[in-house]
Amino acid sequence: MFHVEHERNMFPEYDIIVVGAGHAGCEAAAAAANLGSKVLLVTMNMQTIAQMSCNPAMGGVAKGQIVREIDAMGGYSGIVSDKTTIQFRMLNQSKGPAMWSPRSQNDRYKFHEEWRNMLEQTPNIDFFQDMVSSLLVKGNTVYGVKTSLGLEIKSKAVVLTNGTFLNGTIHIGEKRFGGGRMGEKGATGLTEHLVELGLESGRMKTGTPPRIDGRSINYSVMEEQQGEENAGRFSYLDFPLPTEKRSCYITYTSPEVHDILKEGFDRSPMFTGRIKGLGPRYCPSIEDKINRFAERDRHQLFVEPEGWNTVEVYVNGFSTSLPEDVQYKALTKVPGFENAKFFRPGYAIEYDFFPPTQLHTTLETKKISNLFFAGQINGTTGYEEAAAQGFLAGINAHQKINDKHEVILKRSEAYIGVLIDDLVTKGTEEPYRMFTSRAEHRLLLRQDNADIRLTKLSHDIGLASPERLEKVNEKISKSDEIVKFMKSKSVEPGEINAFLQEKGTSTIPQNTKLFNLLSRPQIDLVDLVEAYQPLKEFINGNKKEIIEQAEIKVKYETYFEKELEMVSKLHKMEDQGINPEFNYDTLVSLSKESREKLKKVKPRTLGQASRISGVSPADISVLMIHLSK
């Protein structure tokens, strides 16, 4: 009696409990709280909030777009990254704008600190440091969590974001021990509990390189890679960025290094079969790389500082779980690392995940109502992928308990849409990572227009601030005005031919629209503005991103329009709804395999159904005919 009475008092009933304060959990908590839910963030250690477990960097190809999308919708990852950036680069600038990808190196400590700070400043979030060991479930609905201290805390919904912690096992060579990250405890009990509740779990693995004492590295034999000035930022908001930069360095492995590594293969947990879980194919360990790409006699290593002040260095590309003596012997044959001192060896970690086909597109589990899963627990890898899922899970948990509509981003609308649709529809056998190639409409899903794509949608549900909406509206209208001006304004040959000649493009015989000139690949807007005074006067005073947007619109308009047309055709089909409880047994002409898959995945639209692996186009036709009846 006594017990129960006070425990009820210690915590109010929350709207949403988020379990785990990694990248997924932090975004989930922030999104739900900013929508108005009372949120409790329970995490095992408040000193590791939003810890970067592996490399101290955010973004990169496809991932950078995701961070921009989260930011456009009012998430925190972009802001935190920007405020703790020690180097920023826009990758792929020589390619088309769909490939431009922002990437930052971050101060690992400050990244955590800034996240914690922002969460603490978010009014609706409470914190509790403890391990969640089971859920409170009645019928098929979750109503809270139970912690390792035995506390029962109630809520209307729960978001699980346990990352690599569920039954985490760390491997280095033949050594193996429990842990969620090096030096941290793993989380026990929860997997077993979820399995008892009827969920299916699997096992995956990932790895991380050794950390090196920067004072022991000879940078003079490496290639320096500086950050770019004015390369941009993740966030669409304006706030001052840190000005102090740090360089990265590039060096290479060699046949000698590979030979040494191979000596350790008989003691590698990956090759001896000790590690059962599948690792990320696209973020392979160095032993994986020399095994799979035997023909390559060197691999690139990026030597990345962990922060503004620390001497700790991250050796990107040298992820390994070989015995530490082999790691050491091999790394010291890499130019610049001859005298390397280890802060700690690389290691691999195996952990439980839950195949994400068990989820609705809202990231709610199909088995247990109001229970959401986000992040690495869904079989993904990467901070950005985790953050994106957490963000959407937080939104949808809020929407669900308030009887509001689901928020599902389309594949043509956001990488986040692609990510979640892939996960819940196709599932994943190996750690899922985002690539531009996964997005069939990647031409539309650019880093420059994430705000145009998503801010309004988020503002409409009450998340993105009016300030954000105003900014994006201004960007749209002003860039449109510039495009309009360029479409209407003609230039006379005499005014421009000298410039065209200088740029190595053909001169014009008669008056020509500015728009047509800018469409030429040789011409860019910055130069054109300088060459043609009326354009300069018109554009003057507009922000950099507005001018850039106008230029992208002009240069790629035809491509975009074609893509949009295709999308709209697809959408007609895509959007065709299917009742998730639809009884596929009534459609006798479906193949057996398709029927089983459809019953398992319970797609909500025809488009989703069409992407289930094993569901054939013929079966989609069957479904389509049925639905149009």
Next chain:
Amino acid sequence: MFHVEHERNMFPEYDIIVVGAGHAGCEAAAAAANLGSKVLLVTMNMQTIAQMSCNPAMGGVAKGQIVREIDAMGGYSGIVSDKTTIQFRMLNQSKGPAMWSPRSQNDRYKFHEEWRNMLEQTPNIDFFQDMVSSLLVKGNTVYGVKTSLGLEIKSKAVVLTNGTFLNGTIHIGEKRFGGGRMGEKGATGLTEHLVELGLESGRMKTGTPPRIDGRSINYSVMEEQQGEENAGRFSYLDFPLPTEKRSCYITYTSPEVHDILKEGFDRSPMFTGRIKGLGPRYCPSIEDKINRFAERDRHQLFVEPEGWNTVEVYVNGFSTSLPEDVQYKALTKVPGFENAKFFRPGYAIEYDFFPPTQLHTTLETKKISNLFFAGQINGTTGYEEAAAQGFLAGINAHQKINDKHEVILKRSEAYIGVLIDDLVTKGTEEPYRMFTSRAEHRLLLRQDNADIRLTKLSHDIGLASPERLEKVNEKISKSDEIVKFMKSKSVEPGEINAFLQEKGTSTIPQNTKLFNLLSRPQIDLVDLVEAYQPLKEFINGNKKEIIEQAEIKVKYETYFEKELEMVSKLHKMEDQGINPEFNYDTLVSLSKESREKLKKVKPRTLGQASRISGVSPADISVLMIHLSK
């Protein structure tokens, strides 16, 4: 073969390995490295270097003096504290200068960050993240450590500073689980190994209060306690101090709070006998306080911010291991905490320690050569006590392996001397904490003169920098000059009587020395300077601490001289050396108890022998007579 060959390569042979990067380990590493030893600091988690496990504050009565002493000798604790101070106060300023005690509130996070930063900037320190599980010992000499990864790392000496981690067990009410601090793993295996090596271990406990969400506190009903402007600093060096301050707040428990807490006593691990180890009597838990001081109907609580930005708050005075529901119910009856939200409950931790009578005064173990113990592992409590021991252990480890003389601070020279002498001579049954009352010569051991007492000594062994020595020499000579001036310069009645009258002290009938005027309790130097122009001119341009030092010398000279005289008498006896291998069995007239104690402690001086509890003055006389033969 293969294995051994590479492991030898991965680490050079170090001079000194320090195990554990708490306050003791950090100072040990810094001191040894700055003396020129090649040091490896092995610690379980590099993200918790110098973590403040309990309250985010340094110094206080007697402890503040210790920090000043460490700083005077070139340790880092004072500098780190100063750079991360969110509030500084000089306690006891209404009392004599021997009681003045500097105390800072610190940003817990920045404190760690600054320590790590300073260590990384110290050239001779390498780092490795791993758990030490045993020692490498040959004969009776240690020659390295073995880690949980199975690595053997060699060194000439080892300093163990394991803090509360050895077989740490955390208690909250009836719950109990392993851990070195909340959310961190404990260290296993090492105690058992040390016991096998012939060392004796014991069990102690300590506790910590709940952490509260500052946003849930109503500060308006509490008493605000601001930091003082220009209250001073720990470090004798000049560097800019942070300017942004934070206030603390004071509130009180009540009979109602006590009654609620008492309801939980039957589930308290302290009262049910689950906790076997003895806790710190002078830093008691709240349940201890209401139990032992049943007559008091309230206890003061200090509500302390954990940093500049975080909302986390530390409830100083409310340390408890009662069940969390009882903690909650009781705390919410404390004014201002009505709506308190917990980040985590308070808890107690039990851990292994090694009775310090097993150590030489250098902190080397008597059983194993070149093995040193420092910090909480020796049965102490408190960051300052730990740091001080670590500092001296680091120094003496360096001295030992370089065949240099032992560095032992006298009881009349430093609180650190008192601390270590107490520990190795008397041992301790409960967590040992420093008090001014433990120092018989506390009149001499002041915070204002730690540099005068210790900087030269440290400079002589090559530790304190020339810059420090210059500063203290300037302080000594300039303050002496001022004293000399005041002793020589007479004032005429007409020049000063108005001032004396104003200050409420008798006027002078004839010319009187400035020195005599300042000796009067009603007069202080700041006022006197304003009242008497020649003094002002003479003093002008001197630094604050020089003027202060001169004033203290003038006002307390007679006391100090008497004390010094006594010390010198005592030293004659004190310094009388005893061969630690002296065979006490040859002195037949010793009492049996004394003989046993002396054989166990192996005192190195007559003074030390005299302070062994159980060794009577009569027996000391026997020894004295023998020694003077």
